[in-house]
Every structure is written in C-alpha cells, then in structure tokens.
Amino acid sequence: MRVGFGGLVSGAALTALLVLGASRAFAGSVQGSVALGSADLAIHDTSKPNPYVGQISAASRTAADAAAVDTTFGVAWVADEALETGPAPAAARMDQLWQKFVPRILAIVAGQTVEFHNSDNVYHNIFSYSPPKKFDLGRYPKGKSRSVTFVKPGTVQVYCDIHSDMRADIVVTPSRRFGMVGPSGRFRIDDVTPGTHTIKVWLPSGERSVTVQVPPQGVALVPTLMP
Amino acid sequence: MRLVWIESSRGGAVARVALMALALALLPGLASRGECGEAGPVNVSGNLDLVGESRSDQDGVNTQNYGENPFHTARIRLFADAPIQEHVHAFTEFIYDDGSSKGARLFGAFVRLSDPKGRDIHIEAGKIPFHLGSFANRSSAPKNNLIGAPLVYEYHTDVREDQIPVRGEDIVANRGRGYATSYLTGGLTGVGYTGGRALPILYENCWDFGAVVLGTMAPLEFAAGVTNGTAGAPMMNDDNGGKNVLARLGFVPAPWIRAGVSGARGPYLDAEVNEDLPAGHTVEEYMQRVAAADLELSHSHGVLYSEYVYNRFDSPFVGHLDSRAWYVEGKWTVLPGWYVAARFDRMVFSDVALAGGGVAGWDANIWKREIGIGFKPSPRLVAKLVHQQSLVSTSPAVTRAFAAAQLSVVF
Numbered sequence: 001m002r003v004g005f006g007g008l009v010s011g012a013a014l015t016a017l018l019v020l021g022a023s024r025a026f027a028g029s030v031q032g033s034v035a036l037g038s039a040d041l042a043i044h045d046t047s048k049p050n051p052y053v054g055q056i057s058a059a060s061r062t063a064a065d066a067a068a069v070d071t072t073f074g075v076a077w078v079a080d081e082a083l084e085t086g087p088a089p090a091a092a093r094m095d096q097l098w099q100k101f102v103p104r105i106l107a108i109v110a111g112q113t114v115e116f117h118n119s120d121n122v123y124h125n126i127f128s129y130s131p132p133k134k135f136d137l138g139r140y141p142k143g144k145s146r147s148v149t150f151v152k153p154g155t156v157q158v159y160c161d162i163h164s165d166m167r168a169d170i171v172v173t174p175s176r177r178f179g180m181v182g183p184s185g186r187f188r189i190d191d192v193t194p195g196t197h198t199i200k201v202w203l204p205s206g207e208r209s210v211t212v213q214v215p216p217q218g219v220a221l222v223p224t225l226m227p
Numbered sequence: 228m229r230l231v232w233i234e235s236s237r238g239g240a241v242a243r244v245a246l247m248a249l250a251l252a253l254l255p256g257l258a259s260r261g262e263c264g265e266a267g268p269v270n271v272s273g274n275l276d277l278v279g280e281s282r283s284d285q286d287g288v289n290t291q292n293y294g295e296n297p298f299h300t301a302r303i304r305l306f307a308d309a310p311i312q313e314h315v316h317a318f319t320e321f322i323y324d325d326g327s328s329k330g331a332r333l334f335g336a337f338v339r340l341s342d343p344k345g346r347d348i349h350i351e352a353g354k355i356p357f358h359l360g361s362f363a364n365r366s367s368a369p370k371n372n373l374i375g376a377p378l379v380y381e382y383h384t385d386v387r388e389d390q391i392p393v394r395g396e397d398i399v400a401n402r403g404r405g406y407a408t409s410y411l412t413g414g415l416t417g418v419g420y421t422g423g424r425a426l427p428i429l430y431e432n433c434w435d436f437g438a439v440v441l442g443t444m445a446p447l448e449f450a451a452g453v454t455n456g457t458a459g460a461p462m463m464n465d466d467n468g469g470k471n472v473l474a475r476l477g478f479v480p481a482p483w484i485r486a487g488v489s490g491a492r493g494p495y496l497d498a499e500v501n502e503d504l505p506a507g508h509t510v511e512e513y514m515q516r517v518a519a520a521d522l523e524l525s526h527s528h529g530v531l532y533s534e535y536v537y538n539r540f541d542s543p544f545v546g547h548l549d550s551r552a553w554y555v556e557g558k559w560t561v562l563p564g565w566y567v568a569a570r571f572d573r574m575v576f577s578d579v580a581l582a583g584g585g586v587a588g589w590d591a592n593i594w595k596r597e598i599g600i601g602f603k604p605s606p607r608l609v610a611k612l613v614h615q616q617s618l619v620s621t622s623p624a625v626t627r628a629f630a631a632a633q634l635s636v637v638f
Contacts, residue, residue, distance in 0.1 A: 053347070054347075054358070056477070057347070057476070083303065129603075134564070136528065136560055139527060142482065
C-alpha cells in the first residue's frame, strides 16, 4: 500500500493530537498563594489626586470605578513550558478608561495580540520600551483601537505619553498554563502536564518562583510564597 | 528624611517657616489615619536634573531670579503632598538650583479643596501654581520637551518693580540688560530705590500667593483667581495695596485640539515708590495687563504648541510699555523612546517717546530658537541634547549659541 505525503502528515498530526490529548487527560492543577506587599496592593490605589486638575481629562469619574472592576494583582504561570506553536488565541483587550488601563495587569500567551482601545474622551498615546516588545502607538481618540502582537515571553510595562500616571503591565507567558493572582493572593493554574515544573509569579513588587511536583490528576498545592 | 536635608541646606527663613507650616498641616492628617479613613500618607517624590553645557557664558537669556537657570549643572525639585481629609489635599514643592543665591527655596505650598459632589471643580489657596497660558503644566524638566522655557516665561525685561523711568532715555538705555537693569546709575534720571528686581512678562518660575477656583465643564476648562503679585512679579507678601486678578478659559472641542485665552491685571510697582509718583497718584493705578492665547494641536506621533501674549506695563512718566511675544513648539516621536523637538520664540517691544525727541523701543527685541532630540528609556528617565541660539537686538546685537545635554531623573 502506498501512502502519500499528505497521508503521512495527516497521520502524524492525528498521532500528535492523540498523545497531547492523552497527556492533557492526565493533567493536574497548581494552586497556591503569594503574600501581597504594600507595593502590590498599591497598584489599584485611588487616593492619588488627579494631576491634571483644571484640564479636560478622562478622570471625571472617580478612579475607584476603574479599581472596582479590576481585581487582578499578579500573574502565575508554568515557566518551563515550550513556546506554543499552534494558532494564537483571539486578541486580548486592554481598555483606556477613566484615565486608567483596564485591566491594570494583563496575561497573554506569546504570539497573542492585544487590542488597545481608547474609551476616554481624550487622546492617549500608548508606548513601551520593555525589551520583549518596544512600541509607540501615537495619539488616537475615543472609539479607536491599535493592536500589538507580543511574540517574546516576558513582562512589558505600558505607559501613556500624555498621562504620566497611567501604567499597565502585560505578562507574556510561553503557554496557556497561567492564572491570575487575586486580591487575597491566591492563584490557580489548570491543565498542567504531570511532572516537575517551575512556577513563576509576577507581582508589581517583583518576581518569585517555586518548583512543584504536579500529579497526573488533582492539585499540587504551593505553600504561600513570601517576598 | 529628605525634609531634613531642606532644613540643613542654605534655604532661607521663608522656606523653613513653610516647611514647619507643612509639617503642622500634615501632622493632624497623619494622626487621624484610621480614624476617619480619609487622611492618607505623605507622598514624596522629586526630579533631579543634571546639565552639561558647551559654553556656560552663552545661556544668559535663560537666567531667572536668584540666578536660577534651567541650564545650570544641578537642579532638584522635591514634591510632598497628602490628603488632609476627604476632598482636601495639601501640596508643597521645593526647588534647589546650584546657581541660586537662595539655595533651596519654597516653590509652592497650597491646599486644594475639591467639590464634594465629585465634579471637577476645585479651589486652590496658598502659594499656587501658575494658571495663565499653557506652559506651566509642562515646565518641569521631565515634561519639557527641551531644556529652556519660552522667552515670555523667563526673559527679564528692563521694567523694574522698585524703580521708575522718568524719561524715555532711562529705560531705553537699559535695553537688553534684563535683571541688571537700573535707572538710577550712569547719569539716568529714574526714581525709586534698589530693593526689587527687573520683571519678566510671565513668571512661571515663581508661584504667586493667592486663591483660584478652577475646573472643567466639558468642553470648557476654567480658572479664575486673585493673587498678591502680578503675572511678572509674583510674591508671598504683597508690596502694594492692589490685588492681581487672573482668569483662563480653555476650549477642548475635540481631543486633537486645546485652545485657551487668559488674562491678568494687577498693580506691579512696589508701594515704596509712591513718594516718587506724580502728585495725587499711587502705585495701585499702574497696572501690568496681560492678554494671552494658547493653542495645542496633536496628531499621530506629533504635538504642536503655540502661545501669543500681549502685555502692557503702565509706567507713570513714560506711558504705556507694550510688548508682544509668541512661540511655536513642536515635538515628534520618531521611534519608541526617541523624539525630536524645536521651539521658536520671539518678543518685540513698542516704542517710547524720548525726551530729546524721537522714539525708540523700550527694550531690545529678541528671538530664541532651541532644537533638540530626546531619549526617554523609561518614564523616570529623560535624556536631551539641545542647541540654543538667541539674538538680542541691542547695538551691537548680542548673539549667543551653545549646546547642552540634560539628564532628568524622576524619583
């Protein structure tokens, strides 16, 4: 029986899918917590007065409105996973609302695109000089978006050239195995391949890492990570 | 603590008193933390600006009172602010310039009361920020696209607050002399004393003492207030019986355009010269009047700023001393972190009648242009390289040119 090149490729792809599916069928989770310091908790601080008082600004609503809908304080991910090669997930969205970035912290997978939308009545000019991705999107008004694709893993600090107190952090992870750190410091990462893994946690105050043994099924508990 | 550094510096009595006042103002707020929930911690931050020049003898047009100059080697600004209670916030700012005769000095100290209903309406009282024109919001080094300030905000004319020219020749003889102006020497016939200084048109480098109400009601921005000094002669303690009134109305019909008109009117002469005035007149009659327009346009990676300022000093013996000033400034971001910027400045002065016949400009017309590149590797660090040229139209004309590099750190 002759098997063509197309058939070989199809067979290989099917085998890969079966192997991957089998491994994910035996995937565990990582659950843990991290101690949040004052620097971490301050990222949603709304006590700072509007520095643009007397000028038309987007901060006519209180910054507390933005903080109320944003409860992410960090990102945890499996650091030793290989870069994903499949199709990238749909574009993530980071809004510019009430003169804040919403969300303040965003986690995406390498290769994913972020759509920066302006919902304010003023111009914004988003830029980043972080080594994983340097960009400057120029000024654009309410209702418009600009997109950036992040290929390299790492942390990207994002600012607005017009409003110097605006800041966001985008954590670009190598794979989809990541979870968000909530207000209590807890995080959970699902669908992790069994075995020994390095878990990294990014917080505004710095990065922490821990090695865990993930079981074929069930949850690997990480003791609270201290600063 | 950094505040101790201020105390141990060469700062004057005013700075020490203000520092104590700040401490007293903030202590109740700190003491009540956790009780009412509104008072908060003191936020302390600052800028450190370091400058190197190709020729330090060429930066004269940038010199301000007390010998301060943005092209001096080191300049530090310290900011401290804290919420006192809900809707009340206290702000202070100190400046140290290594060429200043004052050492560290109090730059600003004011309380801001905000509308309890949450509207963008506020009252500021104390030594308050400058609310005329549009440059004040970007005058500090990290926000200034270049190193120098527009001429109208810094250049000292040959009008003084403590001396009065009696003949046109008195003031014409001082054209281009700036803060070295004097009508009492060299055979001149001016009157007054030597205890004040020559005046710029707008003096952002020294905040005035007073109160202002400001805010926004989209698409309008507004500010209106009363201060002790005038636009060109701000002061903590009023030196005459009159007050300065000021106002600005801004219009932001779309995000790409911001336009505004502003004006101020107040007596600028020191009450000490009352005895030298024509019989029956007082210094409160002689005004500095300012009318200004500002415009900001932005598109893509560029932004354009422009201001026009018309000013009149009423002079008791020689009549009106008028001047016009304008500048155009542009900035374009060429790569992430890199930008180019340029500003062209011009000031022209009206004629004054001479006792010996004829007329002459009461100060020397001047232009200045500054071009530069900036590198901003992070929001806390800005490096600039600029070249500045200026020409003061005295006889002979004085031309100055130099290059400078600045590193500004936000901490």
